Amino acid sequence: MASVNFAPPAPHDLVWLDDPASALEGAALPAWVSLPALHDTPVVVRRDGRRPGEIPVGLRGRSRAERFGTWIAPSAMRKLVTPMELAAQRAWRLRPDLAAxxxxxxxxxIAGRLGAAGIRWGVTGSAGFSLACAQNVLHADSDLDLVVTADQPLAAGHLELLGELQRNAPVRVDIQIATPYGGFSLLERLRSGGRVLLKTDHGPCLCDDPWQPSPCKS
Known part of the structure; x- marks a missing residue:
């Protein structure tokens, strides 16, 4: 097994398995999962705190219907790439096959504007997955999924910029804001003016302030 020590992975991080068959032993894998393919393609870290000490991950196939959630041991990780690393490296410039x-x-x-504003952001979803490995799951109608890390409430200027980019982008942009307590949709926050559904390791909850979510409303 891999002996590299990684920082605890966060939701949306991409993880390559050292030995997929061993890492997923005991999981009731659906028929579309290819263990040999998982040597070259990552699994995606998700939110689920039901198994302390294990990492919740999602496997994805080529269609939206092909999704499977399970857990792996930290020792199963061979490589880890974060959405922020994909953004910082401008990974899309290394993939001319996807440029169109x-x-x-x-x-x-939009990358330059986000960087110039000092916003901590990364690429997730189909775009992040496709940029990180050779398996392209993007198509002409794919959304662009982004994550913004915000340990403190976003400044008004950052909210304004993110909202503008979301409204005016040539494709549908889904921006998730990651707080220390969980993640929420920027669009939902802008529409409601406050209350959002916060996705946490223990399930979703409604809260008025996602940076101070207690008590959550079911």
């Missing part, structure tokens, strides 16, 4: 796709064109158009 609308989601990738949108990334190129």
């Amino acid at each position: 796709l609308p989601a990738i064109r949108a990334l190129e158009a």
Whole structure:
């Protein structure tokens, strides 16, 4: 097994398995899962705190219907790539085969503005997955999924910029805000003016302030 020590992975991080068959032993894998393919393609870290000490991950196939959630041991990780690393490396510029796709064109158009504003952001979803490995799951109608890490409430200027980019991008942009307590949809926050559904390791909860979510409302 891998002996590399990694920082605890966060939701949306991409993880390559050292030995997929061993890492997923005992999981009731659906028929579309290819263990040999998992040597070259990552699993995606998700939110689920039901197994302390294990990492909740999701396996994805080529269609939206092909999704499977399970857990792995930390020792099963061979490599880890974060959404922020994909953004910092401008990973889409290394993939000319994807350059014509609308989601990738949108990334190129907005990356500079996000960086100039000092926003901590990364690429997730189909775009992040496709940029991180050779398996392309993007198509012409794919959304662009982004995550913004915010340990403190976002400044008004950052909210304004993110909202503008979300409204005016040439494709549908889904921006998730990651707080120390969980993640929520920027669009929902802008529409409601406050209350959001916060996705936590222990399930979703309604809260008025996602940076001070207690008590949560079911």
